Amino acid sequence: MAGTEKKRGSATAAQAHEGTLITRGERKQRTRGTLLDAALKLMGEGRSFTSLGLREITREAGLVPTSFYRHFRDMDELGLALVEEGGLTLRRLLREARKDGMPVDDIIRGSVRVYLQYVREHHLQFLFIVGERMGGSAAIRRAIRTEVTHFTNEMAQDIQQLRLLPRELATNTLQMICGLVVSTMLNAAGDILDLPPKQAQLEHELIEQYVQQLRLVFLGATQWREKA
Amino acid sequence: MAGTEKKRGSATAAQAHEGTLITRGERKQRTRGTLLDAALKLMGEGRSFTSLGLREITREAGLVPTSFYRHFRDMDELGLALVEEGGLTLRRLLREARKDGMPVDDIIRGSVRVYLQYVREHHLQFLFIVGERMGGSAAIRRAIRTEVTHFTNEMAQDIQQLRLLPRELATNTLQMICGLVVSTMLNAAGDILDLPPKQAQLEHELIEQYVQQLRLVFLGATQWREKA
DNA sequence: AAGCATTGTCAACACTTGTACACTGAAATT
DNA sequence: AATTTCAGTGTACAAGTGTTGACAATGCTT
Numbered sequence: 001m002a003g004t005e006k007k008r009g010s011a012t013a014a015q016a017h018e019g020t021l022i023t024r025g026e027r028k029q030r031t032r033g034t035l036l037d038a039a040l041k042l043m044g045e046g047r048s049f050t051s052l053g054l055r056e057i058t059r060e061a062g063l064v065p066t067s068f069y070r071h072f073r074d075m076d077e078l079g080l081a082l083v084e085e086g087g088l089t090l091r092r093l094l095r096e097a098r099k100d101g102m103p104v105d106d107i108i109r110g111s112v113r114v115y116l117q118y119v120r121e122h123h124l125q126f127l128f129i130v131g132e133r134m135g136g137s138a139a140i141r142r143a144i145r146t147e148v149t150h151f152t153n154e155m156a157q158d159i160q161q162l163r164l165l166p167r168e169l170a171t172n173t174l175q176m177i178c179g180l181v182v183s184t185m186l187n188a189a190g191d192i193l194d195l196p197p198k199q200a201q202l203e204h205e206l207i208e209q210y211v212q213q214l215r216l217v218f219l220g221a222t223q224w225r226e227k228a
Numbered sequence: 229m230a231g232t233e234k235k236r237g238s239a240t241a242a243q244a245h246e247g248t249l250i251t252r253g254e255r256k257q258r259t260r261g262t263l264l265d266a267a268l269k270l271m272g273e274g275r276s277f278t279s280l281g282l283r284e285i286t287r288e289a290g291l292v293p294t295s296f297y298r299h300f301r302d303m304d305e306l307g308l309a310l311v312e313e314g315g316l317t318l319r320r321l322l323r324e325a326r327k328d329g330m331p332v333d334d335i336i337r338g339s340v341r342v343y344l345q346y347v348r349e350h351h352l353q354f355l356f357i358v359g360e361r362m363g364g365s366a367a368i369r370r371a372i373r374t375e376v377t378h379f380t381n382e383m384a385q386d387i388q389q390l391r392l393l394p395r396e397l398a399t400n401t402l403q404m405i406c407g408l409v410v411s412t413m414l415n416a417a418g419d420i421l422d423l424p425p426k427q428a429q430l431e432h433e434l435i436e437q438y439v440q441q442l443r444l445v446f447l448g449a450t451q452w453r454e455k456a
Numbered sequence: 457a458a459g460c461a462t463t464g465t466c467a468a469c470a471c472t473t474g475t476a477c478a479c480t481g482a483a484a485t486t
Numbered sequence: 487a488a489t490t491t492c493a494g495t496g497t498a499c500a501a502g503t504g505t506t507g508a509c510a511a512t513g514c515t516t
Binding site: 176 | 405407415
């Protein structure tokens with residue numbers, strides 16, 4: 001599953017003289033990417049991944065149907081590749097947030113703003129993750145769940161290191177809290193991406209609601225006392 | 229959409245003498261139900277609604293494909309009927325909870341237990357609602373959202389009447405809180421229904437996590453102060 | 457009792473789908 | 487320079503799809 005790299009090590013005199021580099025494996029990965037992008041694009045047009053067909057995707061990618069098999073055994077395998085890609089996108093979100101640091105005056109509102117901008121920048125990936133998280137095939141749901149759990153744990157770790165919450169919270173508790181935060185934000189992503197365009201008013205209300213929800217969660221977190 | 233009742237009022241000598249009542253409209257609604265059940269059953273076997281076909285459903289229902297059109301214009305319309313059915317199931321949940329009253333010693337854990345039992349009793353409906361809430365067709369997502377919003381508002385009303393939270397909370401705030409509660413419980417339903425069977429350990433941990441999350445939310449709610 | 461309305465059936469249609477197999481051309485290996 | 491490997495092509499097929507139209511049976515109306 002991970003490490004489909006072959007070894008492809010030696011790399012003799014491959015990408016030699018012309019501008020467009022041409023080593024074979026690279027070309028392969030490129031059209032593989034074309035397939036993934038085609039799937040995402042179709043989802044962007046309102047289709048759900050589950051309803052996509054192999055032929056539809058190769059058509060969109062400008063390939064002949066049978067080429068599909070050179071890259072994926074079936075649609076489920078392509079879906080798993082998309083999950084992996086999406087997982088990477090999630091990590092990058094945390095990494096960037098960590099680097100930039102959050103606005104200190106209103107951490108939560110700032111975070112939500114940054115988050116939603118990020119969601120929009122990668123809206124196809126989020127469309128896929130949020131849409132298939134509960135509706136997709138068993139294998140894909142499972143994979144997404146794993147990815148989201150990892151994300152949650154990383155977030156918990158970050159919060160601990162940045163001391164954003166009282167540090168007497170047990171690790172389990174912290175994870176539980178982050179689970180709530182993450183599911184809320186995935187929910188938010190789904191709602192926002194589903195909004196009819198150019199509805200600034202509705203959008204603002206939605207955002208404000210999610211800001212409040214997160215405020216509530218963090219308020220609860222600061223008051224939390226471990227059970228007896 | 230609502231009120232497909234025709235008038236069917238007069239009801240001459242219809243359900244006359246035999247045990248099985250046979251009035252025409254009744255028969256129709258019965259096979260209509262068979263179609264809905266067939267769709268739900270197929271989902272229960274791991275398929276997602278979006279991936280179901282009209283033929284598949286009539287086959288499962290023991291009908292010929294063309295009969296489908298006597299009841300629904302297309303799959304989307306059947307989906308909307310399922311949403312309506314699901315919405316009804318949600319209301320019943322609130323109604324029963326209201327009637328039974330909650331255990332006073334540990335309201336939250338009790339509620340979660342009752343809720344999850346209810347989810348299991350109607351697992352097909354929840355499978356559908358939770359699964360298509362973010363992944364289905366635009367029309368279906370919209371309908372589910374409406375239904376969930378209504379549910380949320382009813383819940384807010386109940387909480388207010390039962391004085392389960394400090395009554396100085398603004399209506400908006402209360403709805404915001406209930407929104408968080410509802411999305412958390414839908415999330416819970418999705419997780420629980422996706423659990424491999426006979427995994428009592430995992431299940432218990434999951435439940436405990438959701439109990440804690442709701443505790444956190446209510447803790448935050450009792451501490452909430454309206455913004456300036 | 458006669459006529460109308462409507463649920464369900466049957467046969468057929470034009471497509472689309474996933475997959476198999478043989479083939480081509482060029483990159484990679486020898 | 488000769489040979490092997492393999493991403494991408496072309497053709498073909500069996501199976502499944504949504505939809506049409508004409509028809510049968512039976513409940514409902516008058």
